[in-house]
Amino acid sequence: MIVERTRTSGAWLDLREPADAAARDPELVERLGRHLSSTGCLVIHDLGCGTGSMGRWLAPLLPGPQHWILHDRDEDLLDVAAAEPPGPAADGAPVSVEPRPSDVTQLRPGDFADASLVTASALLDLLTRDELTGLLGVCASLGCPVLLSLSVVGRVDLVPADPLDSRVSAAFDAHQRRMTERGRLLGPDAAAAAVEGFRQRGVEVLVRATPWRLAAAEADLAAEWFTGWIGAACEQSFGLASEIDSYARRRLAEARAGELAVSVAHADLLVLP
Numbered sequence: 001m002i003v004e005r006t007r008t009s010g011a012w013l014d015l016r017e018p019a020d021a022a023a024r025d026p027e028l029v030e031r032l033g034r035h036l037s038s039t040g041c042l043v044i045h046d047l048g049c050g051t052g053s054m055g056r057w058l059a060p061l062l063p064g065p066q067h068w069i070l071h072d073r074d075e076d077l078l079d080v081a082a083a084e085p086p087g088p089a090a091d092g093a094p095v096s097v098e099p100r101p102s103d104v105t106q107l108r109p110g111d112f113a114d115a116s117l118v119t120a121s122a123l124l125d126l127l128t129r130d131e132l133t134g135l136l137g138v139c140a141s142l143g144c145p146v147l148l149s150l151s152v153v154g155r156v157d158l159v160p161a162d163p164l165d166s167r168v169s170a171a172f173d174a175h176q177r178r179m180t181e182r183g184r185l186l187g188p189d190a191a192a193a194a195v196e197g198f199r200q201r202g203v204e205v206l207v208r209a210t211p212w213r214l215a216a217a218e219a220d221l222a223a224e225w226f227t228g229w230i231g232a233a234c235e236q237s238f239g240l241a242s243e244i245d246s247y248a249r250r251r252l253a254e255a256r257a258g259e260l261a262v263s264v265a266h267a268d269l270l271v272l273p
């Protein structure tokens with residue numbers, strides 16, 4: 001069993017925010033907007049909000065006044081999210097935020113009173129199957145839309161390609177599926193498990209591919225992502241580090257120089273009751 005890294009770095013979330021915004025699917029948001037009530041204030045619960053990037057992206061795309069309830073177990077990240085709230089709604093209506101320290105796996109339907117929408121971004125892979133099942137059950141019982149964006153699905157493409165890429169990728173995916181004190185994490189299986197879990201409850205899910213596509217303009221993010229990717233792979237696979245030392249240094253130099261195109265596959269899921 002690998003002991004969990006319990007905290008997500010705010011600096012990492014800041015660095016990825018523009019790429020996340022570029023990757024999320026706008027067509028799902030159009031569908032969502034048509035479905036949401038046009039009267040009253042929308043109450044939106046963002047699960048695992050981190051520094052609040054989902055709200056900064058989504059709130060200005062939806063019309064009407066909105067109250068965002070931001071859930072995270074990391075109070076330092078919640079402080080940042082509260083200090084950097086979203087801009088106004090698409091029609092200029094006000095948007096307010098309410099940080100709420102929470103373990104999202106412990107939330108019950110009563111914690112979502114008056115919810116108009118539940119969102120999460122880059123969260124599902126961090127859950128175990130039991131935790132996801134519990135969360136889906138709560139979401140399905142609310143009868144409101146659910147937008148789950150940017151779940152990694154385990155495909156990484158690097159250009160130019162290298163024969164060692166697939167070996168590192170497999171070790172990284174195994175790390176994402178690692179056993180923890182809470183059980184085995186879903187990692188790249190989370191999006192498919194969520195679709196299946198909703199469908200078993202008779203709830204249809206719209207799925208869109210939302211890859212990160214990092215090129216020279218995103219060299220800083222590509223280099224940081226590569227460092228984390230290879231670090232997790234080496235943590236997972238005993239002996240890999242010594243075998244790929246020169247590969248790791250060469251690829252990192254390419255990423256820093258903007259000479260490595262990186263595509264990381266994700267999926268966005270939308271449930272409209």
Ligand SMILES: C[S@@+](CC[C@H](N)C(=O)[O-])C[C@H]1O[C@@H](n2cnc3c(N)ncnc32)[C@H](O)[C@@H]1O
Binds near residue numbers: 007103
């Ligand atoms: C990869 S970050 C994504 C943050 C944000 N949604 C975004 O897209 O930038 C995952 C976030 O989920 C939070 N998180 C993970 N498991 C959680 C749990 N069980 N309860 C509450 N927050 C959790 C972490 O603290 C972290 O802020």
